[in-house]
Amino acid sequence: EIVLTQSPATLSLSPGERATLSCRASQSVGSSLAWYQQKPGQAPRLLIYDASNKAPDIPARFSGSGSGTDFTLTIFSLEPEDFAVYYCHQRSNWPPYTFGQGTKLEIK
Amino acid sequence: QLQLQESGPGLVKPSETLSLTCTVSGGSISSSSYYWGWIRQPPGKGPEWIGSFYYSGYTYYNPSLKSRVTISVDTSKNQFSLKLSSVTAADTAVYYCARHGDFGMVIRHDNWFDPWGPGTLVTVSS
Numbered sequence: 001e002i003v004l005t006q007s008p009a010t011l012s013l014s015p016g017e018r019a020t021l022s023c024r025a026s027q028s029v030g031s032s033l034a035w036y037q038q039k040p041g042q043a044p045r046l047l048i049y050d051a052s053n054k055a056p057d058i059p060a061r062f063s064g065s066g067s068g069t070d071f072t073l074t075i076f077s078l079e080p081e082d083f084a085v086y087y088c089h090q091r092s093n094w095p096p097y098t099f100g101q102g103t104k105l106e107i108k
Numbered sequence: 109q110l111q112l113q114e115s116g117p118g119l120v121k122p123s124e125t126l127s128l129t130c131t132v133s134g135g136s137i138s139s140s141s142y143y144w145g146w147i148r149q150p151p152g153k154g155p156e157w158i159g160s161f162y163y164s165g166y167t168y169y170n171p172s173l174k175s176r177v178t179i180s181v182d183t184s185k186n187q188f189s190l191k192l193s194s195v196t197a198a199d200t201a202v203y204y205c206a207r208h209g210d211f212g213m214v215i216r217h218d219n220w221f222d223p224w225g226p227g228t229l230v231t232v233s234s
Contacts, residue, residue, distance in 0.1 A: 001171075034220045043204055043224035044155065046217060055217045087154055091208075091220065096170040097157040 002026050002093050004100035006086075012108040019075040021103045023088035028068045032092035035064055035073045038102075039084045047086075048073060075105075083107050110135040112205050112225035120199075120232050126192040130205030130225060137186050138163040142209050145221065146179065146190045148201040156201075160208065161188065195232045202227040 003026040013019055023033065031051040036044035046055040048064035051071060061076045075082055088100040116128035130144070137144060145160035159169035161179045169177050173192070181188040192199060206221040 043206075043227050044221075046220055046222040049217050049220045050215045053215060053217065055222065089155075089221070095157075095168055096172070099155040099157070101154045 001096060002029060002090050002098050004088050004090060004098055006088060006100035006103045008103060009101075010104045010106060012106050013078055014108045015078050015080055017078055019073075019078055019082070019105055021073040021075075021086055021105070023066075023071040023073070023100055025069045025071075025090060027093070029090040029092035031067050032090055033064075033066070033071050034089045034091075036087045036089060037082075037084050038087065044087060078105075080107075110207065110223055112207065112223060114203060114205050114225045114228040116203075116228060116230070118229055118231060120195055120230060121234050122196055122232055123194055126190070126195050126199060126230055126232075128190045128203055128205075128228065128230070130188050130190075132186045132188075132207075135207075137181060137188060138183050141211055142207055142218075144181075144188050145206050145208060147204045147206055147221065147224075148199075149204070149227075150198075150201040155204075158190065158192075158203075197232050200230065200232045202229050 005024045007022045033051050035048040038044045052064045063074045065072050085102045085104050087102050091097050111133045113131045120126045143160045146158040147155050149155045159179050161167040176193045178191045204224050204227045206224040208221045209218045
């Protein structure tokens with residue numbers, strides 16, 4: 001099973017700042033990694049797929065990069081609605097598909 | 109627009125079987141190249157994939173849950189169901205259904221879990 005480790009667990013920033021979230025896989029997943037955003041009481045929402053592709057209707061300030069075992073989600077110039085929990089997810093080696101434990105992005 | 113909706117009891121007793129149904133609207137469960145899955149999320153934790161199926165009958169499960177899980181489909185109702193047996197408090201979670209695809213080497217957003225249903229909280233307690 002591929003374990004995804006996200007860091008930091010919590011990130012405190014202010015609107016307008018840049019957020020950098022990391023996801024490390026226990027073995028290579030190539031580019032088969034996605035990022036999801038989850039707000040309280042809602043289902044996860046797909047942001048980035050195949051490491052660097054934006055899902056439909058996702059704002060340009062969201063960007064994904066990386067390959068192999070190290071991946072980054074960058075949010076340029078945070079908006080108030082971006083404060084949420086973010087999860088990475090791999091579908092390279094299954095079963096099982098796996099998710100990270102999440103990074104909580106909170107307002108400073 | 110494709111929508112999924114989970115339904116079922118919100119409270120299950122320990123050692124009993126958890127049963128949930130996902131109703132799909134705006135699209136067909138029998139669509140080629142699409143799989144349908146169950147994912148759960150314990151309070152305060154990351155999501156955990158439970159299992160998925162293809163309308164032809166192919167199913168595959170998370171090895172950690174395989175002995176207790178059954179996913180079935182009713183194409184006439186455009187629904188699919190989850191049964192998880194011998195539940196304990198550790199099975200308390202929000203349960204989601206979601207669609208994902210398999211388009212081979214083609215990079216598409218719908219290869220991934222998208223969309224999801226809104227989720228339903230299932231608590232295991234006596």
